[in-house]
Amino acid sequence: MEACYFGTESHRLYGVVHEVGDYVQTGLVFCPPFAEEMVTTYARLAVWSKQLEAEGVPVVRFHPFGTGESGGSFRDFTLASAVIDAGSAAELARQRLKTARLGYFGLRLGGTIAMLAACRQPIDLLVLWSPVTNISQYMRELFRGQLAKEMVHQGVTKVRRNTQDMIAQLESEQPLDLMGYEFSPQLYREMAAAGNWPEAPPAKHVIWLTRPAEEKSAIVIVEKWKKSGSRIDFAVLPEPAFWEEFGSTFADRFAAKTLELLKQKASTP
Amino acid sequence: MTELVKIRSGKWEMSGVVHAPAAAPARCVGVMLLHENFNTKFGTHRMFYQVGESLAAAGFYALRYDNRGMCDSPGINPLTFQDRVADASAAADFFKREYRLDSIFFWGLCMGAAVALHASAQPKAESPEGIMLCSLLADPRDASLPQFGYGTNPSRVVEGMSRGVLKKASRLVTDATYRKNVGRLLKGMVTRVAAREPELEHLQKKIGKVGQLLQQYPGPIVLVFGDKDPCWAHFEDRVNANDQLGLAKMGSKRRFVLLEGGDHTFSSGAQTQRVIDWTVEWAEALRDGTKAQFKQSNLGENRGISVASTAN
Numbered sequence: 321m322e323a324c325y326f327g328t329e330s331h332r333l334y335g336v337v338h339e340v341g342d343y344v345q346t347g348l349v350f351c352p353p354f355a356e357e358m359v360t361t362y363a364r365l366a367v368w369s370k371q372l373e374a375e376g377v378p379v380v381r382f383h384p385f386g387t388g389e390s391g392g393s394f395r396d397f398t399l400a401s402a403v404i405d406a407g408s409a410a411e412l413a414r415q416r417l418k419t420a421r422l423g424y425f426g427l428r429l430g431g432t433i434a435m436l437a438a439c440r441q442p443i444d445l446l447v448l449w450s451p452v453t454n455i456s457q458y459m460r461e462l463f464r465g466q467l468a469k470e471m472v473h474q475g476v477t478k479v480r481r482n483t484q485d486m487i488a489q490l491e492s493e494q495p496l497d498l499m500g501y502e503f504s505p506q507l508y509r510e511m512a513a514a515g516n517w518p519e520a521p522p523a524k525h526v527i528w529l530t531r532p533a534e535e536k537s538a539i540v541i542v543e544k545w546k547k548s549g550s551r552i553d554f555a556v557l558p559e560p561a562f563w564e565e566f567g568s569t570f571a572d573r574f575a576a577k578t579l580e581l582l583k584q585k586a587s588t589p
Numbered sequence: 590m591t592e593l594v595k596i597r598s599g600k601w602e603m604s605g606v607v608h609a610p611a612a613a614p615a616r617c618v619g620v621m622l623l624h625e626n627f628n629t630k631f632g633t634h635r636m637f638y639q640v641g642e643s644l645a646a647a648g649f650y651a652l653r654y655d656n657r658g659m660c661d662s663p664g665i666n667p668l669t670f671q672d673r674v675a676d677a678s679a680a681a682d683f684f685k686r687e688y689r690l691d692s693i694f695f696w697g698l699c700m701g702a703a704v705a706l707h708a709s710a711q712p713k714a715e716s717p718e719g720i721m722l723c724s725l726l727a728d729p730r731d732a733s734l735p736q737f738g739y740g741t742n743p744s745r746v747v748e749g750m751s752r753g754v755l756k757k758a759s760r761l762v763t764d765a766t767y768r769k770n771v772g773r774l775l776k777g778m779v780t781r782v783a784a785r786e787p788e789l790e791h792l793q794k795k796i797g798k799v800g801q802l803l804q805q806y807p808g809p810i811v812l813v814f815g816d817k818d819p820c821w822a823h824f825e826d827r828v829n830a831n832d833q834l835g836l837a838k839m840g841s842k843r844r845f846v847l848l849e850g851g852d853h854t855f856s857s858g859a860q861t862q863r864v865i866d867w868t869v870e871w872a873e874a875l876r877d878g879t880k881a882q883f884k885q886s887n888l889g890e891n892r893g894i895s896v897a898s899t900a901n
Contacts, residue, residue, distance in 0.1 A: 323593050323604050323661050336661050355634075362629045366660045388631050389591070389606060389638065469856070500634025500856040566626055568738040 321373065326412050327385075333405055334389035335382040336366075337416050338373040346445065346582055347419035348372070349409045350381040351402075351430035351437070355394075355462075355501045357563040358387060361427060364562065364570045371575075377582055378417040379425075382409035384433075395495055395502040399433065399455075399510040406437035421445060423523070425578075428452055428563055438522035446523040447582075449574050450530050450559075453537045455514035463487075466498050521545040527553045527581050529574045531561070553581050590645065594687070596654055598679035604661040605654035605680065606630060607688070608645035618876045619650040619690040620868075621681055621717075623701030623708075625724075625854075626737050627668070629660040632698070633854045636861055640696070640868055647869045649876075652684045669788055670704070670795045677708035681715035694875060695720045696868060699820070699853065700737065702726060706802040707795065719875040720806065721868060723813045724853050727800055728823040729793035737792070800828050803836065803843070811844045811871050811881070813864060815851020846883050 658666025
């Protein structure tokens with residue numbers, strides 16, 4: 321594995337390439353989840369990418385602009401730029417990984433970004449773990465999370481604002497401090513205006529794994545996608561919301577199922 | 590400007606990032622940033638990245654790295670506290686040598702702060718000229734919190750997708766890749782059994798020594814806490830109740846700075862900026878031989894409380 325910078329001087333991106341040496345069937349580009357979820361899952365997804373590498377599945381991980389080790393500050397992070405960055409990471413993967421087909425893997429909002437990137441530029445495979453299917457609702461959850469954090473961790477004893485106040489702040493073009501991340505008005509506009517998922521899958525093969533809590537919203541999309549003729553492997557597995565906090569718990573069932581399906585595909589003539 | 594570096598720590602290679610000043614400074618000073626728990630080198634809400642950038646803008650070199658077998662460093666390793674200390678010593682040696690530093694300072698958050706203190710006491714290791722400790726993990730009881738990953742067996746992370754002995758046994762038969770890696774798996778298990786000490790207990794012992802190391806380190810230390818951080822309350826109530834460590838008697842060599850409303854990871858833009866300002870001020874004062882004031886620089890109000898001077 322090798323860490324590297326890629327992209328342009330003014331839009332420098334950071335990535336980690338897990339090569340396996342030989343020519344193999346499938347490689348994956350990891351799209352990280354959003355903000356603090358990227359941090360809490362970082363070590364565990366890195367372990368998983370190393371395990372995939374050992375299993376013969378090469379991986380490219382990347383940090384969208386304004387996040388992690390990439391250039392820019394978080395106020396530069398937008399959905400549009402993250403989608404373009406995923407495309408740049410896929411280009412890096414095409415150059416560095418010797419694979420017959422390439423896919424995006426995404427967790428939570430990373431799954432949504434993976435889907436959007438596949439819509440922008442076709443890709444062979446999408447691996448989605450508990451993707452965010454309703455971005456504006458997700459954004460409101462983030463805002464509520466910020467208010468809860470102020471009460472619990474920063475000892476705020478008096479309610480000073482609510483989510484409507486936060487939205488008003490963003491609509492007046494003022495950035496919002498979201499748990500230490502500068503959430504820009506542009507990102508707000510994108511998230512608020514995010515539409516439904518496409519009627520047809522943007523990849524020939526989709527592996528969609530979700531938890532029982534997210535099944536209802538996922539199944540609506542999956543049922544439509546299944547009619548398209550693409551291969552849709554959908555499973556509901558009881559996993560913890562491991563992205564919510566640091567710790568050693570991982571989505572072992574998601575990981576095992578994904579590998580099983582990747583290997584199935586690899587062995588299919 | 591940042592550059593990627595590879596650091597050797599024993600048989601391991603660690604992935605690191607160095608923030609370098611735009612122009613070569615008259616005196617080359619590096620600050621090594623030590624991160625908390627199982628986190629990566631850019632840190633929670635990207636705090637370490639921001640600290641590194643700000644230090645570089647002020648003319649310092651700053652190094653961040655992923656520990657052996659963690660995150661962007663190659664391999665997989667159920668990281669122990671001893672590993673962290675060994676990695677810190679190796680990284681300090683690398684930093685001083687490769688960047689021809691005249692001086693090196695340590696800066697740590699939470700467990701990284703505890704590692705900074707332990708690493709500063711290692712014989713034959715590069716000793717820092719000063720240390721800044723943020724949200725110091727000093728109470729052994731806090732080491733069992735789930736975010737440190739030692740409350741349960743950390744090897745679960747390493748085992749990853751495998752579940753149960755039967756499943757492992759069946760994979761041994763059916764999976765050639767698994768057979769190829771079984772040596773490493775067995776070695777890890779044997780190492781853990783041979784250690785005969787659960788990692789949590791070991792970690793608690795090491796954290797229990799932090800108070801003593803605070804007394805012993807000969808150089809200046811600045812401790813930064815958020816006043817809403819449970820670690821601050823535990824430090825005051827359990828580790829240094831009634832100044833049992835005698836830190837107040839050490840004068841300017843031990844300074845406490847409290848951030849009003851601050852939480853454990855300083856997780857708002859304003860809190861982060863305050864800690865960054867104090868960090869740069871601390872590093873500049875240490876480099877130039879002056880005394881940092883820790884004033885609130887943005888709004889002109891002084892919210893940094895020197896506990897020692899208040900007591901005086």
